[in-house]
Amino acid sequence: EAGVAQSPRYKIIEKRQSVAFWCNPISGHATLYWYQQILGQGPKLLIQFQNNGVVDDSQLPKDRFSAERLKGVDSTLKIQPAKLEDSAVYLCASSPQVGGRRTDTQYFGPGTRLTVL
Amino acid sequence: DAKTTQPNSMESNEEEPVHLPCNHSTISGTDYIHWYRQLPSQGPEYVIHGLTSNVNNRMASLAIAEDRKSSTLILHRATLRDAAVYYCILSATGFQKLVFGTGTRLLVSP
Numbered sequence: 001e002a003g004v005a006q007s008p009r010y011k012i013i014e015k016r017q018s019v020a021f022w023c024n025p026i027s028g029h030a031t032l033y034w035y036q037q038i039l040g041q042g043p044k045l046l047i048q049f050q051n052n053g054v055v056d057d058s059q060l061p062k063d064r065f066s067a068e069r070l071k072g073v074d075s076t077l078k079i080q081p082a083k084l085e086d087s088a089v090y091l092c093a094s095s096p097q098v099g100g101r102r103t104d105t106q107y108f109g110p111g112t113r114l115t116v117l
Numbered sequence: 118d119a120k121t122t123q124p125n126s127m128e129s130n131e132e133e134p135v136h137l138p139c140n141h142s143t144i145s146g147t148d149y150i151h152w153y154r155q156l157p158s159q160g161p162e163y164v165i166h167g168l169t170s171n172v173n174n175r176m177a178s179l180a181i182a183e184d185r186k187s188s189t190l191i192l193h194r195a196t197l198r199d200a201a202v203y204y205c206i207l208s209a210t211g212f213q214k215l216v217f218g219t220g221t222r223l224l225v226s227p
Binding site for chain 2: 004040041043045056091106108110111
């Protein structure tokens with residue numbers, strides 16, 4: 001079974017530029033998450049999708065961050081404009097449903113390391 | 118979200134058992150205890166989870182205290198590949214929300 005795919009793996013941009021990250025979850029997984037992980041900290045949830053609807057985006061800085069999952073499969077996270085403090089690893093994860101019920105186990109991709117100069 | 122407390126770091130020798138503790142004194146009755154680990158330069162990886170009873174899988178064992186205010190992740194024979202940051206997380210079942218702390222960094226020596 002293929003895992004969660006993310007691209008690019010690394011990105012370096014100047015502050016005030018825009019950047020986009022792409023995630024393809026495990027096939028059939030209804031729930032998709034984006035996390036931000038700053039060096040030395042645990043991952044922090046930015047947004048959670050159930051199919052193509054947003055379940056939780058309470059910690060997404062909406063003035064500069066946006067995310068979409070239009071067809072309920074892959075997803076894109078965008079930052080516009082980027083700030084120095086956005087330097088972090090951006091992780092995507094997905095969860096399956098079992099017997100029609102959501103499960104708690106999350107499967108993570110390798111992440112995209114963003115450096116903002 | 119209920120909080121967990123873990124030591125910042127622990128050390129072990131290869132092929133020895135490792136007991137990683139986690140305190141969660143404010144756990145509620147519906148909170149599951151999850152453990153994930155993150156190897157260097159990788160995303161977190163699910164290890165094990167449980168509610169009240171001890172759990173075993175091919176990766177590890179989870180021992181849960183009778184009052185559920187603490188738990189221990191047990192790696193039966195540490196290998197160099199087990200060097201990682203281990204996160205203990207509480208999650209109300211069905212809500213799928215994981216709130217990560219800073220975890221325990223496990224160092225394994227040959």
